[in-house]
Amino acid sequence: xxxxxxxxxxxxxxxxxxxxxxxxxxxxxxxxxxxxxxxxxxxxxxxxxxxxxxxxxxxxxxxxxxxxxxxxxxxxxxxxxxxxxxxxxxxxxxxxxxxxxxxxxxxxxxxxxxxxxxxxxxxx
Numbered sequence: 001x002x003x004x005x006x007x008x009x010x011x012x013x014x015x016x017x018x019x020x021x022x023x024x025x026x027x028x029x030x031x032x033x034x035x036x037x038x039x040x041x042x043x044x045x046x047x048x049x050x051x052x053x054x055x056x057x058x059x060x061x062x063x064x065x066x067x068x069x070x071x072x073x074x075x076x077x078x079x080x081x082x083x084x085x086x087x088x089x090x091x092x093x094x095x096x097x098x099x100x101x102x103x104x105x106x107x108x109x110x111x112x113x114x115x116x117x118x119x120x121x122x123x124x
Contacts, residue, residue, distance in 0.1 A: 023078040031088060034079075038092060041075045042099060055105030063104050072096075 005012045017026030024033050045053075045067060052058065053066060075092075084092075 021078075023082070034075075034082075034084070034088070034092070037075050037077075038095060041071045044074060045071045045099060045103065053103070055103070060104040064100060067100055067103070 005014075017024055019025070048066065048070075053063060055063070058066075075096075
């Protein structure tokens with residue numbers, strides 16, 4: 001049994017997990033936290049559509065830059081100090097790739113370089 005921890009006469013409760021600086025601290029890793037963070041990334045990225053961040057308005061390079069600067073920072077905060085198994089890393093990489101491909105007007109199976117070639121043709 002864990003003894004009660006008292007601070008200024010008040011007994012602090014014992015918990016299995018808590019948030020510290022916005023990150024979950026527990027004995028086990030909870031991947032639903034990262035899944036929720038990625039949903040926030042998707043929501044933030046799709047909210048940029050109203051500002052003209054669409055395939056017909058911006059080049060794929062600009063859309064990729066915006067994703068890297070604004071959305072990826074939301075997701076990657078705290079990942080440096082957390083352990084993610086390889087299968088979860090692959091899952092998040094695939095989800096990011098699909099999100100970026102959709103935002104630049106590609107299907108999930110279409111190669112990215114074809115869109116880049118089309119972008120270069122439009123600029124010429």
